[in-house]
Amino acid sequence: xxxxxxxxxxxxxxxxxxxxxxxxxIEKIIEDIISxxxxxxxxxxxxxxxxxxxxxxxxxxxNKIKSGxxxxxxLKIKSTEIKDxxxxxxxxxxxxxxxxxxxxxxxxxxxxxxxxxxxxEENNIEISKNEVLxxxxxxxxxHWDLIKEFDxxxxxxxxxxxxxxxxxxxxxxxxxQRALINYFLDEAEKKGYTEIQPPILVNEDSGFGTGQLPxxxxxxxxxxxxxxxxxxxxxxxxxxxxxxxxxxxxxLPIKNVAYTPCFRKEAGSWGTHVRGLNRLHQFDKVEIVQxxxxxxxxxxxxxxxxxVESLIKSLEISYRKLLLCAGDLGFSSSIxxxxxxxxxxxxxxxxxxxxxxxxxxxxxxxxxxIKKSKDKVLAHTxxxxxxxxxxxxxxxxxxxxxxxEIKIPEVLHKYTGFKKINL
RNA sequence: AGAGAGGUGGCCGAGUGGUCGAAGGCGCGCGCUUGGAAAGCGUGUAUACGGAGCAAUUCGUAUCGAGGGUUCGAAUCCCUUCCUCUCUGCCA
Numbered sequence: 028x029x030x031x032x033x034x035x036x037x038x039x040x041x042x043x044x045x046x047x048x049x050x051x052x053i054e055k056i057i058e059d060i061i062s063x064x065x066x067x068x069x070x071x072x073x074x075x076x077x078x079x080x081x082x083x084x085x086x087x088x089x090n091k092i093k094s095g096x097x098x099x100x101x102l103k104i105k106s107t108e109i110k111d112x113x114x115x116x117x118x119x120x121x122x123x124x125x126x127x128x129x130x131x132x133x134x135x136x137x138x139x140x141x142x143x144x145x146x147x148e149e150n151n152i153e154i155s156k157n158e159v160l161x162x163x164x165x166x167x168x169x170h171w172d173l174i175k176e177f178d179x180x181x182x183x184x185x186x187x188x189x190x191x192x193x194x195x196x197x198x199x200x201x202x203x204q205r206a207l208i209n210y211f212l213d214e215a216e217k218k219g220y221t222e223i224q225p226p227i228l229v230n231e232d233s234g235f236g237t238g239q240l241p242x243x244x245x246x247x248x249x250x251x252x253x254x255x256x257x258x259x260x261x262x263x264x265x266x267x268x269x270x271x272x273x274x275x276x277x278x279l280p281i282k283n284v285a286y287t288p289c290f291r292k293e294a295g296s297w298g299t300h301v302r303g304l305n306r307l308h309q310f311d312k313v314e315i316v317q318x319x320x321x322x323x324x325x326x327x328x329x330x331x332x333x334x335v336e337s338l339i340k341s342l343e344i345s346y347r348k349l350l351l352c353a354g355d356l357g358f359s360s361s362i363x364x365x366x367x368x369x370x371x372x373x374x375x376x377x378x379x380x381x382x383x384x385x386x387x388x389x390x391x392x393x394x395x396x397i398k399k400s401k402d403k404v405l406a407h408t409x410x411x412x413x414x415x416x417x418x419x420x421x422x423x424x425x426x427x428x429x430x431x432e433i434k435i436p437e438v439l440h441k442y443t444g445f446k447k448i449n450l
Numbered sequence: 451a452g453a454g455a456g457g458u459g460g461c462c463g464a465g466u467g468g469u470c471g472a473a474g475g476c477g478c479g480c481g482c483u484u485g486g487a488a489a490g491c492g493u494g495u496a497u498a499c500g501g502a503g504c505a506a507u508u509c510g511u512a513u514c515g516a517g518g519g520u521u522c523g524a525a526u527c528c529c530u531u532c533c534u535c536u537c538u539g540c541c542a
Contacts, residue, residue, distance in 0.1 A: 071500050075511040082511090085523040089468040099522075106522040273497090394498095403497090 028131050028392045030405070031064055044137045047144050047353035056130065063127050070120040077113040081106055133242060136388040138353045139362035145352030154364070156347040157340060161371050161426060169372035170421040171303030173428055174200070177448050180304070192293075192308030199448050203423075203435070204311060206442035207416055208286045211313035211338065215413060218334055220284035220315055225264035227287050228255045233267040236393035238359035238385075248290050257290040261314035262410045269318060270393035273403055280327060281318040284413070286311065304417035305377060311416040317409045320397050321386075324407035328384045331411045332364050335380050338413055342436045344422045345369035347376065361386045368418060372425035377418035382411030 034041050034057060045053045084106040088099050143152050161167070174180045179200030185193045196204050212222055234240035234256055239247060248257040258264060265283050274281070289312050304310075315334070319327045332348070339346045351363045360383040367376040387405040390396070396403045427434040433448040440446050 068500065071511085075500060078511055081522080085521095086469055088522050092468075103522045110522080 028388060029134055029137060030387060030391055031060065031127070031131065035061060035064075041137055044140075045134070047138050047142065048135055048356065049146050049354055050135075053134075056134065060127060060130055063123060063130075067120065067123045067127060070116055070123060074113055074116045074120055077109055077116065081109045081113065084109070135356075135358045136361045136385065138356055139384070139386075141350070142356060142362055143350065143352045144354075146354030147352075148355050150352035151349045151355055151365070152352070154348040154350050155336075156345075158345040158369070159343055159426065161345075162429070167372045167425060168428060169303065170370065170424040173372070173424045173433065174303065177433060177450065179203070179424075179448070182303075190308070192306070194304070194307065194309075199443075199445065202443050202445075203420060203439075204416060206439050207414075207419065208311060208313060210439055210442050211413060212284060212286055214338060215284035215313065215315055215334075218282075220282045223265060223268075223283045223285040225258075225261060225268070225285055225287065227258050227264070227290075229258055229263050229267065230255055233263055233270070236267045236270050237263045237389055238392065239263060243358070246292055248292060258287060259291050260289050260312065260410075260412075261285040261287040262316060265314060265316040266318075266389060266408055266410065267393060269395050269406075271395070273396045273398050274318065274406065276320060276397055276399045279318065279320055279397065280323070282315070283317075284313060284315045286313045288312075289415075304421045307417055313413050313416075315411050315413045318395070319407045319409065320399070321404065321407055324384055324386065324409060327407075327409055328362065328364075328382065331382050331409060331413075335366055335382055335411055335413050339366055339368060339379070339419075341438045342419065342423060344419075344426045344436075345371075346379075357381070357383065359383075359385050359388050361388065366414075368422035370418070370422050370425045372428070377421060379418040379422070380412040380414050382409075384409045 029041070038057060038061075042054050042057055050056075084102055088102050088106070091097075091099050091102075143150060145151070168176075174182075177200075178198065179196065181195040181197055185195045188195075216222060228250065231240060231254055234244075234247065239256075239259060247259050250256070264287075265285055268283075269281070288309055290309050291307075293306060293308065315331060317327050317331065336346075336348060346366055346368045349365045349367065351365055356363055363381055363383040365378050366380040366382070368379050369375075370377050385408045387407060389408045390406040395406045395408070397406045423436065424433055427436070431450045435443050435446055435448070
């Protein structure tokens with residue numbers, strides 16, 4: 028949620044930046060918010076003054092009763108009158124506050140100055156690219172063929188026991204999953220991240236805190252009658268650990284990592300680009316989350332990106348790093364770098380990591396602050412996938428396929444216990 | 451899931467209708483004391499919103515799990531809800 032006090036100070040800046048996202052009517056929205064907030068302030072003052080009077084009267088009555096003075100009827104009537112008035116104003120104030128919040132909650136984060144303009148993925152900027160040599164370009168198969176051939180993943184029975192998008196990993200297919208998870212967790216630990224095992228069901232407040240709720244409710248599976256949601260990413264529980272916290276500056280940075288399954292409804296498209304592992308309802312992901320102070324979050328984002336890049340590189344697959352344009356930027360994010368890996372069997376780039384700085388957008392929603400000597404300021408939150416498994420698996424299989432085998436990247440050998448998958 | 455007990459400031463804990471944002475203690479900050487430390491003494495120590503001020507600060511309002519109600523007045527009474535503990539049941 029963008030900060031209303033900052034809107035007042037940096038109005039032009041907010042309007043211009045949000046226009047980058049294609050919000051044409053943002054000027055009017057901002058004006059409306061400020062005027063609503065003015066109304067709110069004036070109601071608040073009125074209400075406070077009335078309550079002040081009312082409190083004074085109550086004390087007066089109390090004193091009179093104590094001293095035996097029974098002449099309090101007039102005061103009581105006066106007090107009741109004030110109360111009736113204050114009730115009206117109080118209701119008006121609540122309405123106003125709700126109105127403001129409803130607008131604020133639906134305004135996306137302000138893009139960082141570095142974020143390029145543009146309204147589709149065409150306008151994303153390629154920052155870097157690293158391509159590995161691939162042998163025998165002619166006969167490269169997509170991973171869904173390899174999976175069948177080498178019997179690694181069983182989509183049909185997953186379909187039977189649950190539904191489309193819920194694969195069953197088997198034998199070496201399952202081992203690769205476990206190897207990747209362990210490898211990613213171990214590497215993160217080496218970089219100073221603390222391993223966390225969070226719940227994979229979260230409540231509404233948590234969904235609101237990281238920005239999935241209220242407007243993106245459709246992406247999450249909801250548990251009927253419990254008001255709980257299955258997490259679409261570990262970002263939600265990991266960040267919400269610190270909801271309503273005030274963290275001492277000396278305790279920063281907070282760096283957490285978690286492996287969780289992730290659940291996404293992803294209603295909508297299908298076709299070859301969502302075949303196989305390209306898009307699933309349940310998938311595994313290792314996520315890193317960092318909490319930083321304002322002055323250090325830029326650097327933290329860079330470090331996280333470097334870490335993610337080094338992970339992908341170690342798997343000996345082709346990848347590229349993109350800076351997302353404003354139109355492609357997630358709702359809550361201020362700046363996001365995407366990492367895509369190449370899947371040579373389908374000749375397609377697949378997104379496997381998104382590293383974002385949310386700045387104060389999430390912390391303002393969840394009331395997460397940092398204590399700097401006397402001042403308390405909103406924290407900056409960041410997160411990134413390190414990494415999402417399915418597309419990494421797809422890329423590994425398609426990149427390292429050979430005639431009758433698939434090679435396993437060297438860094439995984441000690442985790443898989445095998446160096447290749449044979450027919 | 452059933453029965454009972456309870457949720458108060460960073461922590462412990464008092465407070466059953468009136469001046470309580472809340473005693474007391476611990477912890478922590480600052481000052482005094484000391485050659486230095488401990489002890490001791492003094493003093494301070496929540497959050498949000500609104501007003502005044504360049505600011506330090508100051509005034510007001512709200513907050514004693516959350517939400518609603520009764521009352522001139524609620525931490526205290528009533529209702530709803532969430533959570534914790536104990537016992538019973540069930541269970542990986």
